[in-house]
Amino acid sequence: MxxxxxxxxxxxxxxxxxxxxxxxxxxxxxxxxxxxxxxxxxxxxxxxxxxxxxxxxxxxxxxxxxxxxxxxxxxxxxxxxxxxxxxxxxxxxxxxxxxxxxxxxxxxxKRVQTNEVRRCAYLYPSFCMIHRLTEKPLSLIEIGASAGLQLLWDKYAYSYGDGQIYGEASSSVLINTEIRGENRPFLLPTSPPVATRCGVDLHVSELTDSENVLWMRALIWPEHTDRVQLFEKAAEYFLNESVELIEGDGVALLPEIASKVPEETVICIFHTHVANQLSESDKQKLIHHVTALAESREVFHLYNNLQDRYLHLDRFIDGEWRTVMIAETDGHARWVRWMR
Missing domain, CATH: 1.10.8 (Helicase, Ruva Protein; domain 3)
Incomplete structure (x- = not known):
């Protein structure tokens, strides 16, 4: 360059x-x-x-x-x-x-890898929306999962400025985010059911490796002490949870991973601030794989930075395809402006 x-x-x-x-x-x-x-x-x-x-x-x-x-x-x-x-x-x-x-x-x-725990603040209402639409348990597949901290979004507690706590109220990880604008997202009092969770990354950041932890810490900007605290609490929480993390190309491996998802669940493919690191050909392959899966399964694809910085939700239910721009978000999820 x-x-x-x-x-x-x-x-x-x-x-x-x-x-x-x-x-x-x-x-x-x-x-x-x-x-x-x-x-x-x-x-x-x-x-x-x-x-x-x-x-x-x-x-x-x-x-x-x-x-x-x-x-x-x-x-x-x-x-x-x-x-x-x-x-x-x-x-x-x-x-x-x-x-x-x-x-x-x-x-x-090294790589810049997504470990921003606060981004779960917009994952939570997104998955609440999906569960309301399907009334099924969710099977999570995260592309570019890094250490996998966002795969545990259902284990965290959330505050959106209305005096209520959502999600796992007793969690040591409490995420505070401002909802801007007139629209408020649909929020379940407690987390939707998650059946399976799997993360894929070209380089999985094992939290048992002290150098990996320090690198993830270094990617947090120096003034952001609240982000450090969230990362450390989520990392400690993660060590006591069972999460499948696969090292490899998430786009290429998507069909194989999705084929193992239980039939009674809905496939939820998601990635945050990762698509900007994909080549144009990989972006097209990703869309192809997602639409191919939709021929036989209910599939949701939640993402940003694929074609713009907004949060999108692609829905594939009963053979019907819809894509919706659902939110504008701050890069570190300090605020969310819900659109629908």
Whole structure:
């Protein structure tokens, strides 16, 4: 990828994703967008990866490992009283070239993987909707599951600002999310029944591996202490649950996995913020597999970032196909605007 394209990607990341969410990353991404040598360093990321997330995650990973450098003083995840982010860029640049070889190795080896537990806040009403439509237990298949934390959405508790707790009320994982706009989603008081759950990822992040856990921690932005707490609680919860995780190509393996789903359940294929890493040919293969499954089964396909950033639900019931845009969501699910 050329400097000009990569510069635009970093600038867009700063202005659209970081603004109002991470002042530190906004500042560092804008600086990187104007620095040719840093862009060359970031270009070592493997194809298809969201480069700003991976590059900033690599730096964060090394800091969390304990690398000694003045840059650490600007990260709320590393020090109790961080310095002004506006003064961080020069130190960031020096850090990147001081640890250049290690950063390149991380960029070439690791992936940005979805572990945002709060995104379950829009999975919950989506699966409530599916259960209301079918009145059947749900069989979950997640593509790009990473560590599988979102596969346990039915085990978490949810608060949407109306004074009620939904889902598993006694869960240690309580997810708070704002519902914006006039529409409110349909919410069951308790979680819909889940019959089976299976996650597929090119690289499963085993939570028993301390390096995997640290990398997932590094992908959480430095100021987001609430996200860290949710991740840690969900990770602890996950270790006591039985979840099938398969390492491989989720698109290619989908027909085989779906063939093992019990007939009395409804197939629920889902992925959050993963489709932007799929090639166009893989996106077409995914749609083909889902529609082929619908010829003989009730199938729901829940996703975002396939053709746009909105949350969509494709329905295949009794041979009838419908696709509906159901919500607009914040990237980290701090808020959801329900459309239907």
């Amino acid at each position: 050329g400097r000009e394209n990569l510069s635009a990607i970093f600038a867009n990341f700063a202005n659209r994703e970081c603004r109002g969410s991470s002042y530190l990353y906004e500042h560092l991404a804008l600086g990187t967008a104007e620095d040719g040598e840093l862009l060359d360093l970031a270009s070592h990321a493997r194809p298809g990866q969201p480069v700003p997330n991976l590059f900033l995650g690599a730096v964060h990973f090394l800091l969390l490992q304990g690398k000694k450098h003045p840059l650490a003083r600007y990260y709320p995840s590393v020090v109790a009283e961080p310095k002004d982010p506006r003064q961080a860029f020069a130190h960031f640049r020096d850090f990147c070239f001081t640890f250049k070889d290690e950063i390149i190795a991380i960029l070439k080896e």
